[in-house]
Amino acid sequence: MNFRTKLFLIFFLTVGAAVTVMGWGVERYTRSAFEEAEAERTSALVAQFQKEFSQQGEEVVNRVENIAGADATVTMALKLAQPSADATIYVHDAIGAAQDHGLDFMEFVQYDGAIVSSAQYQARAGYKNEWLSLAQDWRSSDAFLKKEELPDGVALALTAVRTVAVGDKKLYVIGGRRLDESFLASLVMPAGMRAMLYRNLERGFIPSALSGPSGNIEQAEKFGPLIEDMQKNPRQIVETLEWSRDAADAEIFHAIPLLGRNKELLAVLLVGSPRRDLVLLLRKIQQIAVLSGAGALLIALLVTWWVSARITRPVAKLAEGARAVAAGDWEARIQPGGGGEIRQLGEAFNDMTRTLAAQRERLVQAERVAAWRELARRLAHELRNPLFPLQITVENMQRARSLSPAQFDEIFQESTQTLHAELANLNTIVGRFSDFSKMPAPQLQRINLNDAVRSAVRLFEPQFSAVGKPVITPEFYLDDALPEIDADPDLLHRALQNLVLNALDAMPAGGALKLRTSSLDKGVCIEVSDTGQGLTPEECLRLFTPYYTSKQHGTGLGLAIVQSVVSDHGGTISVSSEPGSGSTFHIELPLRPPNYPVIPGGDAPEPGSSPSGPDSGPGPEKKS
Amino acid sequence: MKRNFHRPVHATAALVLALLAALFVFPRTARADALEDAARTLAGKVAALPRLPASAALAWENRSSLSEYQSAILRRAFISALAGGLFLLVENAAVPVLRVTLSDTPAHILLIAVLQPAEEQDPVLLEIDRAAFPAGQGVSLAARIERQLLWRQPEPLLDGIEWAEGANQESSLLLLTRDSLLRARSAQDGWRVMDSAPLPDSLLLPWAREGEAGFAAVSPALPPQPKIRMNRKVCAVTLGEKLGLSCDGEAGGAKPDAVIAAPCSRENYRLLTGGGDRNEKDWIQAQESVDGEGARLTPRMEMPGPVLALTARPEGNSAIAIVRDLLTGDYEVHRITLACGN
């Protein structure tokens, strides 16, 4: 994923997220604002209803007071207060009083609690209403809710009690309005709202006990949990009921507990206001939010595309320049466009490449000088060893001239032999340097690596078990399924020989030489392990440096040659070792060596040259 | 057994006489006997009760339409019958109570005896025909206006008048029933029906309703002759040996005012009634027949029922009131006189 895409995505996602968050926020805020307003409206209506309710109560109180103050009632009280009064003649009076004053329930009760007349339940005349005399002074009591027993069941009544006292004998006047559909219908409700009444006359939820102004309620069972909750703990509850899957059909219900005189729950008033308008409004807002969000995103997409393109163009140029630099084009420069940081970046890039090129030049020169110095030091060291005997020999021969010819001859003879030997030694040294400089380009052919390993080891077999020498045990762990690779068999053979020889040198006291081949994903792996002293990390780092050796003899070119061969085949070599437990050399070779990259400004690609050319470069130069 | 009632037209005077005698004279004693018989029968049944205690108190209650007088007769007879029987009655003892109740049904009088407390003891019920009992008795006469019960019978009486007859001005009582005119004379043991005359068909059919028929105002002709008015016709009564009626087709006939004299007043008094409903007890009051205000009134004399007719004697010293006794349904003949002082 390129920078532009990334930038585009980041921009786009950022914008998108911002739009979404904003839209969501606006929608949430609007919704809560609307709902708050709706809740306020509903609670205002509920308050209005409660006021209405208490007004109805006052109305009942007024009517009962009117009845209590009526002449007929006072006359009745006077007559009933007389000894041996006949209450039975008033049995029907409550009916007329109830009709005249528009009350549903009406009872006259004597001072001893005996019902004189009952409009709602005539048959109760003569029975006792104990609760009346238990109560306090009724004179200024408010209307209260009461369960009213009727011949065909129980009803709820908004009841008021007044007394007409004659001496110490009271006549109770009890009047009430039935709390039912018509009562609900008489309440002034705003359009859309509706009031329902649940008569809590039995335990649990009875759907038929719920009624609205026009009778029974559909889906009354939905109120079950609400009512049961209320029965457990009577308090004002607000709950939203869903009538269908459509949220617009939901209705918010304010459930108001209506308690009797002993705080028992007698009824639940449910004031419902539909959420349809609110839900539809919110939906509209949601739609607008989504549409505007989508539009914003589209615009963001286009703008981001353009902006990211504009921003990344100099960066892309920069990357191109960097790639050119990486490819060795130290002269690569970019045209710093735009302004600000991008322009500064371009200019910095150009400065950097210029500096890099200059520094590289200096480094190359310094390295070359160092390489030459090392080569000179090495060469001096190598050459000084044979030269010193030559000088001694020559001086011996000069001194021998003064000796007898026999002695001279003997010394001469000895000296020439030494000269020969030392010259040969010099020759060998020179040859080795020459060889290193003359590493040939690999001649690729299909080979079996396992065969190459075996043939390389076979040369040393006599040494493994030679008499007087420590025993070296070769161990082969060769992968038979190893694919064939394209490689130069001779170079590979030479490299493996060097490694085996190196291993043997590492085990002067004998040990095990382990050779292992294995398949890799796109190549093969060769491991050569010894059980010698091992290498220090410092030694590991410098191991492949030409002319480095931990040994007292040797040119230090062996491993360098190995590295050179491996490099020429496009492979890698590494060493892992721990002091005291031997070393293992890992060589990874591709199945087919890649083409050599073109080195800008460098020599024409040659099959023999390796990417590490600059490193191998000094070799011949040192040697020369 | 045979019960006879009047045959309206074809009944002969003899039949009527026999019938009246049977109904009014002889049953008097027979009825008293019936009461005592019933009490005795009840006593016998009580005495025959199983598990009879040695003694019991008597609680007597009259829930029937029998008068208290009759109830007392029964009670006395019952106690005496029982006293000669098996166990002794102790008044007001804390012993078992023998509760005797007189009750009635539309046609019967029930004598019910219950021994308490003996829950499982069946009550003794004795059922007697109502018709066998005389109706309530005993009326008290009051001062100022005085009344005297002369006669009573269960059959309807429309009107009555006292008439001085013959040379010795012997007083006879003329009674008008629905279908005949009766003449009674006072005898030692009360009034006796001497003879009767059936009313002619022209008067009879259809029957006159109560209050509709009666004696008409006495005509000024001499000698005065009683007249009856019925079905808007008037007939003259011929007295003498044989009671007779002569109807000459005279129509009309006014109902006379009942005016009698008071011994202590020069003024005559006009008798008034309450004129109330026939379901109510009526009263009679005399008003000084002085025109204008300040007419004196006597206290009201309460009658046992509605006054159906009030007819003064031509001499003006008394009047006859026909009253239907509400308690018994009998028709009574009262003589109304005015008495002064106490």
Add this chain to the structure above:
Amino acid sequence: MKSIASHWLAGISLAALALAAPLDAARPPRYGGTLRVEMSRSASVDPRSWRAGTEEAAAGARLAALLFDRLVELDDYGRIQPRLAVAWTHDPAFLRWRFTIRAGVKFSAGTPLTATEAALALRPLLAASRQLSVEGDALVIQSAVPMPDLLLELAAPPYFICRALPGGALAGTGPFLPGAPPAAAGASGAAANSSDATSRMIFRANPDAWSGRPYVDAVEVTFGVPAQRQFYDLQTGLADIVELTPDLALRAAQGGLRTWTSAPLTLYALLFDESLPAAADPRLREAFSLSLDRASMAGVLLQKQAEPASTLLPQWLSGYAFLVALETNMDRARQLRAALPANFASSAEPLRLFVSASGDLARLLADRVALDARQAGLQVKVLNRAGVPGATFSATPAPDSTAELRMVTWRYSSLLAGAELDSLAAGLGISHADAAAGANSAQLFGIERRMLGERAAVPLVVLPESTGLAARVHDWRPARWGEWRLAEAWLDAPEPPSPLSGKPAGAQP
């Protein structure tokens, strides 16, 4: 308890108090005027169509008494009075009765009354075991069983002598004639049939009635007038005689109106349906019966206008009812209830009380019964009457009214306790082993006590009938068992039409 007679007299004395008696000479009865009667229901005047125990039969009998006569009549003092029979004899065993028919009496159609006519009229009304024959001017009734109370039987409402005319109409010998339309149809025996709408029948005075022309010119009967309306019509002078419900009777009396109250005539009772397990349990029945407070029902609910009923027959009819006391015993009722299966009369399975009887009163009593029973732990659910108007009760419950209990009414019509008990048992479907007809009072008491002991029927209260009458009505003397005897009544002279009254007082000059 006061005797029935005194109860009846109390009604009269109330009326007496109400009437401000004018200080005047005894006024002779006056001929003329139309007596306006209002009744709540219509009824047939055909005795053959009456069903014993119903209000319809009672109403029909009242109307029939205007048109027809019986052989004999019972007066208020328990005496049999001759009507169409002038004399009667019987054999000592009461197996054969001979009634001499009054001569000179003619039916309204003009034909003379004969013993044969009387036999024809009585045949459909008398039991088949009674044989009717004619001997000259006498009617003979024979039976294999003694008939000691035949006179009382014949004095009761259904035994009217009437003559069927071609076309179904009935002719009688009574003081009135079926009058102008629509009365002509009404007198046909087919009855004024519409029960809810008001209808009217007019009975003209029969000038040739053997018993005398009635004082009034006509009796105008309006049917189907609601009780309250009747009361108002009486108050405003639009009606002369109206029926009063118990509460209105009390109001009328309090308001100074003239009222008349009969002996208790209507029994309210509960019937147990023994085919249902709960109702068949004798302990439940006893508990139920013990829980009922009849004194309160009569004294409080019905404002002392009724009497508690402890027997099926009222005291005035049987004479012995006072011996039976059905006291409320709530403790005992609760004990019995505790011994019953818990599901009997529980809240889940309440006893169903079906109100078979019509009217608010039945419902009121049913409510009180339910309340009382609840005090004893017996739950009762009162079911409203679903029957059709006119059907006061049925012996067998309607299929949709399966109920353990039924509230029924019985209107007494007979003057014979035994016959009435038989009729009541048959009408209400109460089984009783012994026929009560012909039994003497002691036997009857035993029979009824056994019936009460079984508690198939539980009597509640007996209600008299109350009538309100206008001040202008005089000398109206109804029988305490409900006969009206309108022929005896007469009306005041009409007052000059008042601008306030909607119609003239109704009397003709």
